[in-house]
Amino acid sequence: MIIWGTTNLKSTVGTGIFNCPQCQSEAPYTLKKATQFFTLYFIPLIPLGSQGQFVECNQCKGTFTEEILNYDPEEEERATQAAVFRILVAFMVKFHKTGEHHVAACQRAYSRLLDTEVPTEIVERELELAMKPDSIPENYIASEGNTFATEAKLQILASARNIILAEDVDNEHVQNLVGEFAMMLNLPEDDFEQIYEVVTEIANAQM
Numbered sequence: 001m002i003i004w005g006t007t008n009l010k011s012t013v014g015t016g017i018f019n020c021p022q023c024q025s026e027a028p029y030t031l032k033k034a035t036q037f038f039t040l041y042f043i044p045l046i047p048l049g050s051q052g053q054f055v056e057c058n059q060c061k062g063t064f065t066e067e068i069l070n071y072d073p074e075e076e077e078r079a080t081q082a083a084v085f086r087i088l089v090a091f092m093v094k095f096h097k098t099g100e101h102h103v104a105a106c107q108r109a110y111s112r113l114l115d116t117e118v119p120t121e122i123v124e125r126e127l128e129l130a131m132k133p134d135s136i137p138e139n140y141i142a143s144e145g146n147t148f149a150t151e152a153k154l155q156i157l158a159s160a161r162n163i164i165l166a167e168d169v170d171n172e173h174v175q176n177l178v179g180e181f182a183m184m185l186n187l188p189e190d191d192f193e194q195i196y197e198v199v200t201e202i203a204n205a206q207m
């Protein structure tokens with residue numbers, strides 16, 4: 001009886017240092033290539049083609065696609081900060097909360113949320129851009145907002161609540177606006193009462 005089959009052999013293509021999402025730190029990696037071989041009596045004989053390259057973390061042994069080598073957590077953090085900021089600005093324009101007190105509340109919320117300061121000029125410039133006739137803040141909120149996890153959305157809603165509260169308004173008004181904003185962020189309408197309770201708690205902690 002002739003025993004034949006196929007097997008994958010892995011060879012090292014390169015090494016380096018990368019940001020391992022599993023270790024959540026920099027770690028050495030090995031870039032490997034898997035090649036499928038035709039085997040006869042379990043001996044690899046004929047290469048059947050490359051099965052692709054992958055990155056293996058030498059520390060946790062996790063494997064990732066090659067794109068991981070372009071992953072930069074600092075860059076991602078900056079992009080998140082910018083997106084959160086733009087959503088808050090879009091919210092302010094959409095709900096006409098663009099007064100001096102609102103701007104100050106936005107700055108406060110931003111620094112609580114992201115642990116970094118944003119100058120008044122930048123908030124005002126962004127507001128101006130978002131108020132241009134061809135800008136549609138609700139579209140921005142709907143498209144960008146969807147990229148955030150629920151927890152992040154709740155944080156954004158809490159910031160929005162504190163921005164609304166920068167002026168004297170009644171509770172019903174606050175709740176209505178937060179509700180409308182929650183819907184734009186695609187949070188389940190049925191759970192809004194519960195959501196609003198959580199948002200209020202987070203908002204009070206943010207003050």
Ligand SMILES: [Zn+2]
Binds near residue numbers: 020021022027060061
């Ligand atoms: Zn790792």
